[in-house]
Amino acid sequence: DSGVTQTPKHLITATGQRVTLRCSPRSGDLSVYWYQQSLDQGLQFLIQYYNGEERAKGNILERFSAQQFPDLHSELNLSSLELGDSALYFCASSQTGARATNEKLFFGSGTQLSVL
Amino acid sequence: GESVGLHLPTLSVQEGDNSIINCAYSNSASDYFIWYKQESGKGPQFIIDIRSNMDKRQGQRVTVLLNKTVKHLSLQIAATQPGDSAVYFCAENIRGYSTLTFGKGTMLLVSP
Numbered sequence: 001d002s003g004v005t006q007t008p009k010h011l012i013t014a015t016g017q018r019v020t021l022r023c024s025p026r027s028g029d030l031s032v033y034w035y036q037q038s039l040d041q042g043l044q045f046l047i048q049y050y051n052g053e054e055r056a057k058g059n060i061l062e063r064f065s066a067q068q069f070p071d072l073h074s075e076l077n078l079s080s081l082e083l084g085d086s087a088l089y090f091c092a093s094s095q096t097g098a099r100a101t102n103e104k105l106f107f108g109s110g111t112q113l114s115v116l
Numbered sequence: 117g118e119s120v121g122l123h124l125p126t127l128s129v130q131e132g133d134n135s136i137i138n139c140a141y142s143n144s145a146s147d148y149f150i151w152y153k154q155e156s157g158k159g160p161q162f163i164i165d166i167r168s169n170m171d172k173r174q175g176q177r178v179t180v181l182l183n184k185t186v187k188h189l190s191l192q193i194a195a196t197q198p199g200d201s202a203v204y205f206c207a208e209n210i211r212g213y214s215t216l217t218f219g220k221g222t223m224l225l226v227s228p
Contacts, residue, residue, distance in 0.1 A: 090159050102165075104162050107152075
């Protein structure tokens with residue numbers, strides 16, 4: 001158990017809908033990362049938050065957004081869903097998420113999103 | 117853009133054999149590397165890491181080798197067990213960035 005909690009484990013929805021994925025980082029970790037994993041693209045970095053502020057942005061679509069709350073949990077919002085958004089979405093956390101600190105990331109078990 | 121890549125998508129070995137999983141990276145500014153193991157239905161799990169000022173690092177049954185000259189990383193698993201069956205990812209951290217870039221992954225299949 002990595003200590004990172006993600007809910008829900010599975011999500012089935014229809015095209016055009018909006019969903020929210022939730023993540024609680026390990027105790028003491030201030031930084032949260034969201035990754036998308038699909039069969040053809042592997043693990044793709046979406047976005048990183050540190051102590052409530054956006055720190056880094058990757059290949060995140062404009063239809064997707066995230067935030068980190070004062071209690072440090074994070075939510076990833078996916079809207080106007082398309083079939084191609086079906087994937088595993090992982091949350092990870094690290095202690096500071098600072099540059100040049102060479103921190104390892106600890107991953108949750110993921111949310112499997114199926115868009116029908 | 118530059119990315120981390122893997123040579124072999126699937127590696128099949130017998131129980132007890134030593135396994136070697138390879139990874140090539142192209143960004144010379146990468147200064148930190150991690151190997152992750154992902155079992156079915158689970159998230160990536162940290163195995164071992166290495167900084168660019170090192171060539172080799174050993175853990176329990178695992179060794180990571182880093183060759184900066186040819187930008188190559190390998191994970192060696194000694195006495196491979198069926199429980200080692202999983203997808204293995206290498207990931208790199210580029211100096212000055214706070215995120216990890218992952219390779220595509222290698223599936224390791226261990227037969228009893």
